[in-house]
Amino acid sequence: MLPLSSLRFAAWAAVALLPALAACGGTDAPFVYHNRNPGPSPLVTWPKPTGEQPVDATIRVLAGQVYDGGMKRFYGVDDMATSGQEESQDAMFRLSDGAVLQNVIIGDPAADGVHCYGSCTLRNVWWERVGEDAATFRGQTGQDVMLIDTGGASGAVDKVFQNNGVGTMVIKNFYVEHFGKLYRSCGNCSRQAARTVVIENVTALLDHDAETLVGLNENYGDRAIFLGKSVFYTAAKPTWPVCQRYFGNSRGLEPKKTTKGPDQNCVYTDATVEIR
Numbered sequence: 001m002l003p004l005s006s007l008r009f010a011a012w013a014a015v016a017l018l019p020a021l022a023a024c025g026g027t028d029a030p031f032v033y034h035n036r037n038p039g040p041s042p043l044v045t046w047p048k049p050t051g052e053q054p055v056d057a058t059i060r061v062l063a064g065q066v067y068d069g070g071m072k073r074f075y076g077v078d079d080m081a082t083s084g085q086e087e088s089q090d091a092m093f094r095l096s097d098g099a100v101l102q103n104v105i106i107g108d109p110a111a112d113g114v115h116c117y118g119s120c121t122l123r124n125v126w127w128e129r130v131g132e133d134a135a136t137f138r139g140q141t142g143q144d145v146m147l148i149d150t151g152g153a154s155g156a157v158d159k160v161f162q163n164n165g166v167g168t169m170v171i172k173n174f175y176v177e178h179f180g181k182l183y184r185s186c187g188n189c190s191r192q193a194a195r196t197v198v199i200e201n202v203t204a205l206l207d208h209d210a211e212t213l214v215g216l217n218e219n220y221g222d223r224a225i226f227l228g229k230s231v232f233y234t235a236a237k238p239t240w241p242v243c244q245r246y247f248g249n250s251r252g253l254e255p256k257k258t259t260k261g262p263d264q265n266c267v268y269t270d271a272t273v274e275i276r
Helices: 011-025
Strands: 052-055 059-061 066-076 093-095 099-106 114-117 120-127 135-138 145-163 167-185 195-206 212-217 223-227 230-234 243-247 256-260 273-275
Touching: 059 066, 059 099, 093 099, 099 114, 114 120, 195 212, 212 223
Parallel strands: 052 066, 059 093, 066 099, 093 114, 099 120, 114 135, 120 145, 135 145, 145 167, 167 195, 167 212, 195 223, 195 230, 212 243, 230 273
Antiparallel strands: 243 256
8 A cells, every 4th residue: 555645646636536436327326347446546556466365264363373365366166256235245364462563455246354352463465356245353352453454445425434342443654445434433333432443644546435434322331532634525415424423233133323523432533534
């Protein structure tokens, strides 16, 4: 991924690109891919795979292990060849506490991406088209941390990253495009608790399907903290919310939206977040 410091170009370049990208899905239709690879963007250079590996069953990375994919493209086949929004799909990678997944390109179909049980690290992982979710955090204690450092994701119909457990998710040096939400704290899981997300140096290209960057449950005390400098390019929704708060529940019901914008639980300023 290009460092944020190298992305100093006129805002019109990204804005001019948005109509052409959105046109692939029509004015009201969701974004539809016609090719396996994301389209070119002036904001990022997508990595080229060094090879391909079909995945027919979840790859397990055990506690303390490092799985280095060597920048190969992994894609689902047989039972793993799913890419819809159905719940309870299998993950392509399952990380145990202390595991590291690095240098991986996840292609299409992507099933349910990556599941993290406990603390884990995803380093230089790229999703060419997100399946149900790119990655799901299932932290077991409030001290667990899921670190996502460097990479990118494209084509998430809804969420890119989901926190279904407890603990803190850190998303840094990341690029995202064509998505509904970058992060969502589960709004109706049977186990609810205060969750935290830290956003640092994220670059996002927003089209008409984007809902928010971060979804929080205000009644459970969720927090979002923005560090560094994140830049979001949009022409479709100038009033697009950085944080959308919900009233969550533990009964499986659809959570209701409440307020949006910065507050003590969604901490950002003009110095840490810029919308162009």
